[in-house]
Amino acid sequence: MSGVTNYPNASIEDLRAQFVGKLLEEVEPPAAVIDVAVARRNCQLMLDTADALGVHFRSHVKTHKTTELTRFQVGEKSKTVRLVVSTLAEAEQLRPFLEECKSKGRSADLIYGVPVRPSSFERLATLGKALGENSITVIIDGVDILPYLDRCHELTGYSLGAFIKLDTGYNRAGLSPESPELETLLKAVQAKEAESPSRVFLRGFYSHMGSSYGSDSTSEALDYLAKEIGRCEMAAQQASKLYSHDSSKRFTISVGATPTATTAQNLVSPESATPAVTRTKELINKVKESHDVELHAGAYVTLDMQQLAAHARPSTSNLSFDDIALRILGEVASLYPHRARYEALIACGSLCLGREPCRSYPGWGVITPWTHTTPETRQLSSWYDPEGDRTGWIVNRVSQEHGILSWEGPKDNMRSLKVGEKLLIWPNHCCIAAAGFGFYLVVDSDKSGAEKDRIVDVYPRWRGW
8 A cells, every 4th residue: 555545644544454563674664663662661760750759740742742652651640631732733632632531530731831822822722611720821931921811711711820931041932030021020920810810820930951952961960950940949939929928829840851851760769879869859859848849851752862862861770772762764775885985875864854963973863773684683783872882874964855874983794784675763853853754653662573573553643733
């Protein structure tokens, strides 16, 4: 069956009929592949970490944009399903799942995670009416949006929660905790809340420590986390003075990016008792006395080469290639042994892999050890390790549909390629690589032998804004 037949608007039934039961080697590339065993393990580890720390965890769905992986992210235990989205389309696609949760007695707590704009409120209100009071929260970072916040109440009759977006060093969106603009916004929100408490209320402060992608060690990642929490606490303490009349008022401090969220696993590992761990745990416990602490992240579900380079996980269980749940399937189209370095061509370029660099190596993806041969032989295949001998095949450069592979390192024992050979690639940035595909082919590495490569499901990926 033609791939065009099932793209871009194929039904999930048609996709499953076409792919489920096939081996990866039988699939026409390019394709995005999710190892559900790895994704499930990554999600559970994050939930367990938050529970052990006594903090909340809010799952970001922007990386994968699927209901199926969202289920793993939120688990089954919590009475409140905490999610954050980057697009209204993601929020709308989550609606059936959240209505299902609501029918089981679980409440929805969904943040639209970019500074809200006036045109968003009708769609947000539609969701709010379906999911119930306090189900929708927006992000704000300036006084100009405040007159528009009433629109949700007008459409739903519910009050609207708001987080103030803080800039804790990434310089993308938000206000610095020390800025006069934050003081102005806090006073304006407090005055608006006092005037019409049934319409708008301040929930807390939201930060994205994107700078943590530059981390190079667990202690550095922990320093980023501590810095983010500390700066958010500054803003919360400032707000508390304005709300001193309400002694029960607790703000939520929502912090994270995948490096800072995953590095929190150090805090619950007995083998990671370092000064940085001690300082960060003490800070969290101190902040929890006055405010609620919440971690958020999204890329942790699948991980990627960038996350390996950040070295955020505990020294006893460093992130490894085995933790990357997303791989991109490509096929060798041409070989160029006559070039200065041995190169090959795959029909899988920037529209499959993105153009996000990774600071640990000079490429756009790493060819995994996976081959068409038996699982035993696969383990003998070499791959390029930025932390090792840097020998193996990488995606050296990309254009729109072209990816040029190059062999890095000594040519002794070079892994040979042939035209028509199918390869799996670890991408640099999972969010961007995944965006090039309408669905994921799902395999399960918990199975044995060749069954690890058999497609067990297809997850459709949401699109749109």
